[in-house]
Amino acid sequence: MNMSSPRDRGGRPRDPEVDRRIIAAALQVFGLSGWSGFSMEAVARTAGVGKASLYLRWTSKADLLTEAVASRFAPIAEIDNGDVRTDLVEFADLLMDLFCGPDGMAARRMAVESRIIPDITERWSRVRESQIRTSRAIVKRALARGELSPHTPVSVLLDALHGAVVNYSTAAPDHVRSDAAARRRYARRLVDFLLAALRAHTAEQRAADTAPSMDSTPI
Template identity: 30%
Template sequence: MAQIEQAAVKPRLGRKRDHTRDPEILEVALDVLAETGYDGMTIEMVATRAKAGKATLYRRWHSKSDLVLDAVACMKGRELDVDSLPDTGTLRGDLVAMIKPPSIRDSERKLKVMAGIVSMIARNPEMAAAAHEALVEPRAAVNRIFFRRAIDRGEIRADIDVEKLCMIGPALVAYRVLLLRKPVDREFLLSNIDEVILPAVGLRAA
């Protein structure tokens, strides 16, 4: 009898939450964010497009800001694989080798996401830090490697401001997409390299 009573009062374990769909839901959240902006976005929109229950999203993310913060942080992806970067032997060659259709589309998407969270960045330091790490730093890190390689080869001066130079390309792309509302294509990126970045380090395009 005592054993039966003990079994009756034994606490039941709750069902474990299933996080296998989290990456898919976060991708949908980024798409909605890029289309509507933070202020126009709702968790209901994300749930509908992801074909997930609204209650499921609220159990995982207690607020819209939590969902957006997680989604933006996930854009950073894997750590930079230096060995996978092009190494053509010249600064221009390395920069041009990074101009590929997938990377162009990815950059445009990131900029649209950034435009969507501008209002949140202004009032949320945590979001500002996440946006920098996910949207700005990955490409800046690639450019940083290319400029330092060029310095080590003796191709450009050792006293150039690498940190400033590695932001020129991303800044020009951001201005074109966010303010001018124009697409980014290969011709535009090549002109940035040949007419802005190379002259800034004292090189001429071949």
């Protein structure tokens, strides 16, 4: 079956390369300036196209940013490799790509400003909800398999993982943050650190559970 090419509002076929440049420029402008500084003029200038090219494709800056978000920020699908470390590393890699990749600045802005942008709130919420759902499912399966202790503080574990990635995305030097290999190494070190901390936490809890209570100690 032949698929027709996307067309602009005038009915003409759209140039995929121009679309790509505009979408990339839209996320760059939003990442640098936020919603208050986001304009069709700024996007056209950054993309190196005429403003008319934007209005032939999108009716407003909200429409443009909505499509940009939809094209670059997809919800995270289920992750299940049968091993908690592998699953958490894959999840951490995805978060790293989201917040530290080429569109990372826009993603960080979106996490803060999505609630005030028309038509964006629900779409970004789906991205955020998929992160929560996927990460909790990873831990739930690990608990069921016995890889993690019932004492595991699930919210603390996932908050630490997500928070560390977001902190890395803002604190790491640009040349480190933009290095995909460095991001992968950090994701593995982070997961290994958190799992080691969980093992230590579990050992402490078991020791506390098996320690004789003061009430049962002979006088």
